[in-house]
Amino acid sequence: MADNESEDRNIIPVEEEAMPALADKNQAEDESKEEKESFLSRFGRAFINFLRALLRLVLILALFGILIFYGLPYIQRTFIAPVEENASRMSELENEIARLQTEVAEMNHRLITVETTIETHSASIQKLEEIQATIESELQANNNSVLLELKHEVMLARAFDMLGRARLYLSQSNFGLAQEDVQSARDLLFELQTETGDEVLTQVIARLDLALGNLPQFPVVASGDLEIAWQILISGEASAISTSTSTPFVEDFLTATPTPFDVPSVTPTP
Template identity: 40%
Template sequence: MSVDPKPTLSFWSRMGRAFVNILRTLLILALIAGVVAAIYYGTPYLYEKFILPIEENTARLDEVENKQATDVEQLTNQIADLKSRLADLETRQTTSAQTLAEAQGQITALESAVLSHSETLEQLDAMQAALDTLALESSDHESRFEEVYFALAEVKREVKLSRAIEMLSRARLYLYESNFGLARLDVQAARDLLLTLQSDISTEKNATLQEVITRLDLALDNLPTFPVIAVDDVDIAWQLLVNGLPDLPASTSLPDSVNETPIPTEEVTPTTAP
């Protein structure tokens, strides 16, 4: 078996291979230097362009998370507070509903009371109207009663005056018959009757009535001792009564007391006039 001998390389071949190896080494070194330069210069760029924003975003996210956690906590507290207030409001609403129901009951009772008072007032108004009507009727009846009363009083005065006139008329007849005892009784009765008229008669006629009573007093004083003088006084009194108690003259003089000697008269027994 035969062995092929190794070919012998020339100088230039060896130089070419060495140059290629050097270029390869330089290329590798250049690549390594480029990688190192890229790492050296690219790392800050990458850090500034990518890592730093990520860190800032991360920090912002943390801040946002913290703020969100704080907000969530505040919202939770607010929700709890709102729930507490809502429960309080529900309790107050229940109390208010009860109070409103009680107030409604009171309002209903008040409305019933007002209605009752209104009905009572209407009844009182009707009663007042009836009382006013009755008062008007009573006033009318009272005025009529007063008219009747005054008319009756006037009639009573006229009756008393008529009785006094009749008594004095009979007394005058007794005097003409010399029946002085019965004459004095009639004069006394007429005088007593006229005394009861002093408070009922008008002021204009009161002076004349007083004059009549004075004349009758004089006649009573003169009976039975001085019948002639007594006759004059009785006649004057009778005339004043018959004329309706007219106004007296400005000056009326009464006769002075008579001191004449009594006229002897026969004793006459009083007899009753038929």
């Protein structure tokens, strides 16, 4: 009995010493297993999160692409196209304004030229009136054929200036003054025709009567008759002038010489 108890005592410590080692081994295996499961779990969650992030990125890119595909045309139609159209219209308006400014400048230049030419005609008419008055006073004292011929030339020159100024008044739509000049030229040419018996002047007077009949109600028709009368006076041949009316141009008025004759100065005879 004593020996058995001694053996039992010797065995118990061995068993007590072996149990902790086995427990540590099992615990290590459990920890390793838990670590492995924890790694797989973390990897799985990370992979799922990656897929979710990738899906979000794909969705964001898809939405961004849809926004660009449909948004850019809308922006183009709503914002960019109106701005470009307004810019194009502004450019057209600027070009139109520049063109109008050029036309206004040309019209002002032509108006100044017309006014200058009218003043030239007026000065020439006044000078010729003074010369004619001097010649007529000389004729009263001395009925000279040379002086009489000179008077006729001065009267014809005055008629040219009056008709030239009347044409310019018509170009300015100043029909009242044009009618006055045509009437004065007609009366002067009638006096000249009475003294000379020139048939060409008869044709001119007939055309001037037609022009006076159309003023101021029908200035276009009147300008045609006035143009024909002017051409008859210049050519000196009524048969060479067409009977059809034509509208004169302002450029012709401006290039016309106020006095078509060189009128010599008259020195009174003492």
